[in-house]
Amino acid sequence: MKKEYFIGVDVGGTFTKAALVDQKGKVFSRIQVSSRGFSQKQYFARTLHDISLRLAAMAHVSFDEISAMGVGLPGPVDSEQGIILSLTNIKGWNHFHLAGFLKKYLPFPVYVDNDANCMALAESRLGAARGARFALCLTLGTGVGGALILDNDIYRGPFFLGGEIGHMPICVSGPRCECGGIGCLERYVGNQAIASRARRIFGKTVPLEEVSRLARRGHAKAQKVWQEAAACLAMSIAGIINVLGPQVVVIGGGVARAGVALLGPLRRRVRQHAMRHLKGKVRIVRAALGNDAGFLGAALLAKEKIGAR
Amino acid sequence: MKKEYFIGVDVGGTFTKAALVDQKGKVFSRIQVSSRGFSQKQYFARTLHDISLRLAAMAHVSFDEISAMGVGLPGPVDSEQGIILSLTNIKGWNHFHLAGFLKKYLPFPVYVDNDANCMALAESRLGAARGARFALCLTLGTGVGGALILDNDIYRGPFFLGGEIGHMPICVSGPRCECGGIGCLERYVGNQAIASRARRIFGKTVPLEEVSRLARRGHAKAQKVWQEAAACLAMSIAGIINVLGPQVVVIGGGVARAGVALLGPLRRRVRQHAMRHLKGKVRIVRAALGNDAGFLGAALLAKEKIGAR
Numbered sequence: 315m316k317k318e319y320f321i322g323v324d325v326g327g328t329f330t331k332a333a334l335v336d337q338k339g340k341v342f343s344r345i346q347v348s349s350r351g352f353s354q355k356q357y358f359a360r361t362l363h364d365i366s367l368r369l370a371a372m373a374h375v376s377f378d379e380i381s382a383m384g385v386g387l388p389g390p391v392d393s394e395q396g397i398i399l400s401l402t403n404i405k406g407w408n409h410f411h412l413a414g415f416l417k418k419y420l421p422f423p424v425y426v427d428n429d430a431n432c433m434a435l436a437e438s439r440l441g442a443a444r445g446a447r448f449a450l451c452l453t454l455g456t457g458v459g460g461a462l463i464l465d466n467d468i469y470r471g472p473f474f475l476g477g478e479i480g481h482m483p484i485c486v487s488g489p490r491c492e493c494g495g496i497g498c499l500e501r502y503v504g505n506q507a508i509a510s511r512a513r514r515i516f517g518k519t520v521p522l523e524e525v526s527r528l529a530r531r532g533h534a535k536a537q538k539v540w541q542e543a544a545a546c547l548a549m550s551i552a553g554i555i556n557v558l559g560p561q562v563v564v565i566g567g568g569v570a571r572a573g574v575a576l577l578g579p580l581r582r583r584v585r586q587h588a589m590r591h592l593k594g595k596v597r598i599v600r601a602a603l604g605n606d607a608g609f610l611g612a613a614l615l616a617k618e619k620i621g622a623r
Numbered sequence: 624m625k626k627e628y629f630i631g632v633d634v635g636g637t638f639t640k641a642a643l644v645d646q647k648g649k650v651f652s653r654i655q656v657s658s659r660g661f662s663q664k665q666y667f668a669r670t671l672h673d674i675s676l677r678l679a680a681m682a683h684v685s686f687d688e689i690s691a692m693g694v695g696l697p698g699p700v701d702s703e704q705g706i707i708l709s710l711t712n713i714k715g716w717n718h719f720h721l722a723g724f725l726k727k728y729l730p731f732p733v734y735v736d737n738d739a740n741c742m743a744l745a746e747s748r749l750g751a752a753r754g755a756r757f758a759l760c761l762t763l764g765t766g767v768g769g770a771l772i773l774d775n776d777i778y779r780g781p782f783f784l785g786g787e788i789g790h791m792p793i794c795v796s797g798p799r800c801e802c803g804g805i806g807c808l809e810r811y812v813g814n815q816a817i818a819s820r821a822r823r824i825f826g827k828t829v830p831l832e833e834v835s836r837l838a839r840r841g842h843a844k845a846q847k848v849w850q851e852a853a854a855c856l857a858m859s860i861a862g863i864i865n866v867l868g869p870q871v872v873v874i875g876g877g878v879a880r881a882g883v884a885l886l887g888p889l890r891r892r893v894r895q896h897a898m899r900h901l902k903g904k905v906r907i908v909r910a911a912l913g914n915d916a917g918f919l920g921a922a923l924l925a926k927e928k929i930g931a932r
Binding site: 482486496589592 | 699708709756757769771773778780781784785786787788790792793794795802803804805806807854855857858859861862863865866867868869870895896897898899900901902
């Protein structure tokens with residue numbers, strides 16, 4: 315098998331991570347740059363070109379051995395046409411034909427997708443969902459990102475908004491969400507919601523890392539914080555399980571660092587809500603690839619798009 | 624195009640409906656028999672043979688012009704192998720290899736699927752979801768049946784339990800459901816739940832048809848019954864919309880006869896919960912094929928399985 319190289323780029327609001335990987339997902343070089351100035355499209359394009367040169371040089375790979383690039387972005391993307399549908403973190407990129415624009419700057423094809431989709435693809439091919447044809451992947455952080463692998467492929471849906479589990483309503487009324495909905499899961503288990511839950515239960519501000527640490531040691535109030543979050547999460551996850559029957563649910567993101575303090579009550583709650591026929595069949599596990607999942611998935615996207623399986 | 628004929632059978636707990644249709648879904652003859660005695664497998668097989676002969680004779684079609692038969696059943700089915708996974712209405716059929724068994728009795732191939740999947744297939748090809756590659760179909764009755772059309776095909780999932788929207792939890796605790804879960808949608812909007820909601824609101828027993836009639840005339844209590852049911856339904860439907868982005872949601876079954884008394888508040892509630900990008904894009908409509916959807920879908924399943932598109 316001829317060696318092929320791909321570049322995976324994970325564009326975040328603050329930092330952008332990139333790596334050069336081979337077709338098996340092995341990382342040969344990696345780099346992190348500031349996302350500042352990316353609202354200037356030319357600057358972004360030149361940065362990608364520059365990153366590619368540097369990644370190739372670092373890995374002692376010739377620039378023309380790079381077959382394709384994948385770019386993950388924090389917003390919905392029409393991945394067929396390579397158009398960013400909306401992006402809140404970087405100004406002026408709504409409805410921007412990124413893949414087409416980059417053609418002028420880069421000698422290899424560029425494929426674009428949502429970052430949660432990239433993360434799910436990486437976990438599906440190399441991580442915690444490996445071997446499962448059907449998987450739900452969540453990233454718990456400031457927001458609640460989600461993506462679905464159905465029949466071994468990213469599910470994008472007709473409007474390229476597939477997998478947005480963070481916007482499943484879990485309350486008939488409930489608070490208004492940025493997405494335009496009300497009562498969304500994200501408003502109950504996002505970073506801020508958990509922090510204010512901790513504040514309510516402890517009667518003072520306690521950092522989430524501390525809440526996790528205390529919960530692991532058996533501290534009742536700390537456990538209550540995670541139990542409440544787990545109860546909310548379980549409703550949406552069990553809803554997806556009963557409707558789509560994924561074989562595995564992968565939980566990633568900063569909030570997942572709570573570990574068993576969150577996963578323990580989450581598994582119990584999901585088992586309560588899941589249909590009898592599914593109770594024992596769906597594993598709920600932590601993500602395996604951490605912060606690398608974004609660029610790895612972007613690189614795998616590029617690989618699979620050009621058909622180099 | 625050579626004319627081909629298919630038999631669609633919709634096995635219910637009380638009655639079984641069957642029809643002879645052509646590849647376009649045109650009905651040439653139809654029949655209804657009692658489902659009594661179907662726990663005796665030989666009797667069921669002979670009945671299907673007898674039905675086929677009669678349907679052919681009624682339509683003046685030769686028996687050997689029948690290309691295939693589709694059978695819809697009220698329970699989960701491994702439609703690839705033709706195995707009934709579980710069935711509560713007919714005894715002794717759990718894990719029964721129905722398609723294999725019927726080979727001895729019928730000269731044409733038989734394909735088996737869940738009845739909600741058949742209904743969704745019919746609505747997708749000939750009914751209210753025609754033209755939509757992504758659709759959610761619900762049947763509101765004693766239970767809440769559901770099925771998904773994703774990328775123009777029935778979504779079955781790895782465990783053949785796809786689309787069970789009636790078992791999405793809408794409450795963290797809530798009543799225990801027959802499925803083994805708790806707080807399932809079905810427990811809030813099934814026939815009995817709506818009837819007891821009406822009893823609570825009216826202070827006496829009122830038949831659902833009457834509640835619908837009063838609601839259409841503007842009766843406040845009657846409207847409240849449907850508004851509450853709509854609020855529950857909207858949570859699950861909006862959850863599916865935000866995660867899968869179907870282009871159309873089709874509502875069928877006896878409870879859907881409430882018509883605009885239910886659909887009006889349902890559309891408003893779903894619009895509140897749906898993401899901004901999806902609010903205007905998803906139509907919520909009544910099923911178009913009524914009670915015929917079951918056998919039509921079963922016949923279409925058979926047609927599509929043998930590849931006569």
